[in-house]
Amino acid sequence: MNAAIPGWWNGLGKALWLAALAMVAYSFWLAAGAPIEVQMGPVQKIVYVHVPSAIATLVAFGVTFAASIAYLATKDWRWDGVAASSCEVGMVFATVVMITGPLWARSAWNTWWTWEPRLTTFLILWILYAGYHVVRASLRSESRRTISSVMGIVFFINLPIVWKSIEWWRGSLHPKNVTMVPEMRVTLLVGMAAWMLFYGAALLQRMRIEWRAEALAQSDDGVPTGSERGARG
Amino acid sequence: MTYAIISYIVCVALWVGWALATASRERKLRGE
Numbered sequence: 001m002n003a004a005i006p007g008w009w010n011g012l013g014k015a016l017w018l019a020a021l022a023m024v025a026y027s028f029w030l031a032a033g034a035p036i037e038v039q040m041g042p043v044q045k046i047v048y049v050h051v052p053s054a055i056a057t058l059v060a061f062g063v064t065f066a067a068s069i070a071y072l073a074t075k076d077w078r079w080d081g082v083a084a085s086s087c088e089v090g091m092v093f094a095t096v097v098m099i100t101g102p103l104w105a106r107s108a109w110n111t112w113w114t115w116e117p118r119l120t121t122f123l124i125l126w127i128l129y130a131g132y133h134v135v136r137a138s139l140r141s142e143s144r145r146t147i148s149s150v151m152g153i154v155f156f157i158n159l160p161i162v163w164k165s166i167e168w169w170r171g172s173l174h175p176k177n178v179t180m181v182p183e184m185r186v187t188l189l190v191g192m193a194a195w196m197l198f199y200g201a202a203l204l205q206r207m208r209i210e211w212r213a214e215a216l217a218q219s220d221d222g223v224p225t226g227s228e229r230g231a232r233g
Numbered sequence: 234m235t236y237a238i239i240s241y242i243v244c245v246a247l248w249v250g251w252a253l254a255t256a257s258r259e260r261k262l263r264g265e
Contacts (some may be wrong), residue, residue, distance in 0.1 A: 042234040103236040212262035
């Protein structure tokens with residue numbers, strides 16, 4: 001299997017970046033002009049970057065889960081590349097959430113951090129996927145892809161727990177339902193669309209490293225790597 | 234207002250940092 005980056009990949013990547021950056025800029029512009037929330041004031045605008053980043057985090061780790069299963073089923077290195085790339089992009093989104101969350105909490109709840117269900121489970125999520133990268137980076141053997149895939153599948157267990165934590169445990173400060181005026185809702189929806197596009201563009205960009213690394217590995221060996229041989233059956 | 238501005242700046246800074254790091258890794262793999 002050739003590890004060269006396909007031509008269409010570059011074209012799609014550029015198109016996605018253009019669309020994503022334009023949409024993110026538009027969402028920032030909408031956020032700046034969105035109505036000021038009566039109780040919290042301007043600090044409520046954090047929600048337009050915090051919530052879309054949280055959704056993108058869950059999607060990214062969901063893709064890692066699906067790609068990890070696909071790798072174990074096919075042994076095609078490209079699925080492992082997608083899993084690792086999506087996990088890294090998801091980590092950046094998760095870090096945005098972990099920083100913007102306390103900034104929101106300080107204004108809304110008068111504390112930087114509290115051990116309420118959503119915050120606690122999200123912190124566990126962040127630590128688990130940080131561990132994914134630490135373990136993956138420490139392995140150089142052929143088992144690296146397999147071990148990474150197992151982590152990508154096992155760690156996924158925490159995603160529905162994060163999602164349902166505000167229903168399963170009492171004492172959650174995160175609201176179950178939020179009522180917004182139409183301008184605020186549109187701003188939030190545009191933000192979600194923008195950051196999902198951004199996720200797609202970042203995933204394609206990060207995947208280029210996997211292509212390059214595999215091409216290098218193949219040229220160093222002079223033969224396809226072990227996973228390549230596996231993929232060929 | 235300050236916290237909102239910090240949030241947006243942090244978000245942009247993290248992604249710019251990631252983009253620069255990713256581009257640097259790719260250049261290294263290309264042997265540049």
